[in-house]
Amino acid sequence: MYKLGDSIPTRNAYGDTLVELGRKNDQIVVFEADIGKSTRSAIFGKEFPERYFNIGVAEQNEMAIAAGAASCGKIVFVSTYAVFASMRACEQVRTFVAYPHVNVKICVSHGGITPANDGVTHQATEDLGIMRTIPGMTVIMPADAVSTRELVIAATQWDGPIYLRLTRDGVPVIYNEETSFKIGKGILLREGKDITIIAIGDMVSKALDARDILSKQGILAEVIDMHTIKPLDESIILDSVRKTGGVVTVEDHQVECGLGSAVSEFLGENYPIPIQRIGLRNTFAESGEYELLLKKYKMSVDDIISGCFKVVGRKKKKR
Amino acid sequence: MIDKTKELERWAQLLRYDVVRMISNAGSGHPGGCLSAADIITCLYFKEMNIRPEEPDWPDRDRFILSKGHACPVLYAALARRGVFPVKKLKTLRKAGSFLQGHPEIHTSGIDMTSGCLGQGLSVGAGMAVAAKIDRKFYRTYVMLGCGEMNEGQVWESVMCASHFKLDNLLAIVDYNRLQFDGSVDEVLSPGSMVKRWKGFNWNVIEIDGHNINEILPAFEKARNTKEVPTVIIANTIKGKGVSFMENDYLWHSLMDRDKLAEKCKQMKKDMENADSFYAKRLW
Ligand SMILES: Cc1ncc(C[n+]2csc(CCOP(=O)(O)OP(=O)(O)O)c2C)c(N)n1
Numbered sequence: 001m002y003k004l005g006d007s008i009p010t011r012n013a014y015g016d017t018l019v020e021l022g023r024k025n026d027q028i029v030v031f032e033a034d035i036g037k038s039t040r041s042a043i044f045g046k047e048f049p050e051r052y053f054n055i056g057v058a059e060q061n062e063m064a065i066a067a068g069a070a071s072c073g074k075i076v077f078v079s080t081y082a083v084f085a086s087m088r089a090c091e092q093v094r095t096f097v098a099y100p101h102v103n104v105k106i107c108v109s110h111g112g113i114t115p116a117n118d119g120v121t122h123q124a125t126e127d128l129g130i131m132r133t134i135p136g137m138t139v140i141m142p143a144d145a146v147s148t149r150e151l152v153i154a155a156t157q158w159d160g161p162i163y164l165r166l167t168r169d170g171v172p173v174i175y176n177e178e179t180s181f182k183i184g185k186g187i188l189l190r191e192g193k194d195i196t197i198i199a200i201g202d203m204v205s206k207a208l209d210a211r212d213i214l215s216k217q218g219i220l221a222e223v224i225d226m227h228t229i230k231p232l233d234e235s236i237i238l239d240s241v242r243k244t245g246g247v248v249t250v251e252d253h254q255v256e257c258g259l260g261s262a263v264s265e266f267l268g269e270n271y272p273i274p275i276q277r278i279g280l281r282n283t284f285a286e287s288g289e290y291e292l293l294l295k296k297y298k299m300s301v302d303d304i305i306s307g308c309f310k311v312v313g314r315k316k317k318k319r
Numbered sequence: 320m321i322d323k324t325k326e327l328e329r330w331a332q333l334l335r336y337d338v339v340r341m342i343s344n345a346g347s348g349h350p351g352g353c354l355s356a357a358d359i360i361t362c363l364y365f366k367e368m369n370i371r372p373e374e375p376d377w378p379d380r381d382r383f384i385l386s387k388g389h390a391c392p393v394l395y396a397a398l399a400r401r402g403v404f405p406v407k408k409l410k411t412l413r414k415a416g417s418f419l420q421g422h423p424e425i426h427t428s429g430i431d432m433t434s435g436c437l438g439q440g441l442s443v444g445a446g447m448a449v450a451a452k453i454d455r456k457f458y459r460t461y462v463m464l465g466c467g468e469m470n471e472g473q474v475w476e477s478v479m480c481a482s483h484f485k486l487d488n489l490l491a492i493v494d495y496n497r498l499q500f501d502g503s504v505d506e507v508l509s510p511g512s513m514v515k516r517w518k519g520f521n522w523n524v525i526e527i528d529g530h531n532i533n534e535i536l537p538a539f540e541k542a543r544n545t546k547e548v549p550t551v552i553i554a555n556t557i558k559g560k561g562v563s564f565m566e567n568d569y570l571w572h573s574l575m576d577r578d579k580l581a582e583k584c585k586q587m588k589k590d591m592e593n594a595d596s597f598y599a600k601r602l603w
Binding site: 069 | 378382424425426431432433436439442443444445446447448449450451453454460472473476477479480483484
């Protein structure tokens with residue numbers, strides 16, 4: 001369905017998958033906050049109008065309605081943008097979705113700076129951290145269209161709430177359809193021995209690009225797609241760093257509270273080694289073209305590469 | 320033989336006693352808003368709602384959300400008196416390890432949804448009503464709101480939404496005691512005409528005396544028979560109703576004077592014991 005290398009926004013894969021799921025499971029209900037054409041939930045609405053509710057521009061209401069419907073046994077998908085789900089409706093998520101532990105799957109577009117030229121109001125760069133702090137939440141960002149499909153399907157079988165973040169803009173398809181995905185289980189994409197690059201979401205393909213260049217410069221990097229940051233796949237990290245002895249994390253998010261934090265917290269407590277986090281550092285981004293923003297905010301392939309060199313250097317010093 | 324009204328009045332009085340006893344025992348809580356809601360809660364749990372005390376999670380039960388969750392002692396008392404859990408558990412309110420949390424929590428038997436963070440319950444209720452419609456089930460969802468709570472913007476999002484989706488299986492009840500935390504609703508944030516507000520959003524509006532069982536029950540029935548639009552009951556009530564020194568005093572929103580309440584509790588017990596054998600065997 002999705003061809004390797006094609007550039008596809010993961011929100012498109014979300015919309016397609018919702019329809020596919022809707023045909024198989026009549027318990028699935030979708031709530032939207034007046035951006036169905038953009039989040040792609042409208043595709044579901046067209047085929048299943050009786051299970052699709054446009055709540056209007058009212059995300060707090062949307063989230064609490066979703067919790068109510070889920071408490072009555074429905075499998076509920078909530079669509080909106082990441083900023084609005086994680087911040088406007090934050091308390092509703094915490095108190096009505098997470099605390100009662102109901103089956104609400106919050107699937108949100110415009111993650112990170114992928115809504116690039118929309119500007120800061122639409123770029124969620126704190127959301128993973130906010131969601132990760134809530135007890136019982138599961139927090140996911142798939143790297144491409146194939147893994148989005150697989151993880152959205154897995155979400156319907158998962159007991160409890162999920163926050164799943166999507167991209168507005170296209171990201172390259174990196175998986176073939178044979179790959180199997182489990183929530184909470186990272187994917188070892190490339191083996192290496194000198195350093196481990198752990199990436200999430202749209203940054204996974206950047207990590208792969210960085211690895212190709214690094215290998216020409218004599219550094220063999222292992223690359224892990226950590227699509228789920230909570231619960232964190234600790235064993236895949238340990239297995240890898242026991243080999244490589246150093247880590248670079250890469251995320252389209254503030255370096256606080258997201259993937260970099262999750263990995264650092266785990267390693268700090270269990271296996272302290274040199275680590276470098278790539279992501280936004282105490283700054284908002286701005287409107288602009290996605291690739292240019294990555295460069296300006298030090299999240300580009302080049303920045304991943306120099307992060308790897310830094311860690312390799314610190315490993316040597318340590319010895 | 321005593322009639323249904325009288326019987327419900329006695330249950331309501333017993334719930335009032337339970338509330339005073341529980342809050343006095345816990346040393347904190349919100350008596351004023353419990354007492355204003357006591358008659359309505361009694362009518363819901365002892366007459367109107369279709370529930371199975373022995374099977375609180377029965378999927379086809381009517382749902383109730385106490386959106387003004389701070390008034391949960393009166394709800395816990397009703398659940399205990401209906402036999403959902405033992406009356407002696409009321410003693411554990413707000414104590415560590417108890418399932419009777421300071422604000423309602425979905426994991427407690429008989430509680431259909433967490434609440435206490437004001438302004439959100441009607442949205443959740445709308446979600447339950449939507450689920451019932453999708454499943455073509457007949458259970459109804461009842462949501463009780465406080466009038467101060469209606470300062471919250473999300474309330475109006477849910478009000479709009481419920482009429483848009485024609486949720487006639489949803490009933491909102493406003494405990495219109497005209498007092499909130501810091502004073503009267505007119506002092507804090509004037510509501511204008513409560514009735515006109517809801518009418519403006521195309522709700523079926525019924526205004527009643529929220530302490531008169533002969534007005535409460537017929538209002539429920541009218542709501543049940545109203546199709547295509549949701550109904551709201553604006554229940555004019557008195558905050559602190561039934562405890563003279565609390566009535567209409569906003570300072571008794573929360574427990575103001577523990578000794579005074581403990582004293583009142585003893586007095587109530589004595590008076591009720593002497594009044595009626597119905598009470599005598601149920602007091603604690
Ligand atoms: C979102 C939120 N803000 C503030 C509070 C604190 N609070 C508890 S009760 C209350 C006043 C509520 O007044 P009302 O809704 O009229 O309740 P009632 O008088 O019926 O008890 C406030 C502000 C809260 N529980 N939730």
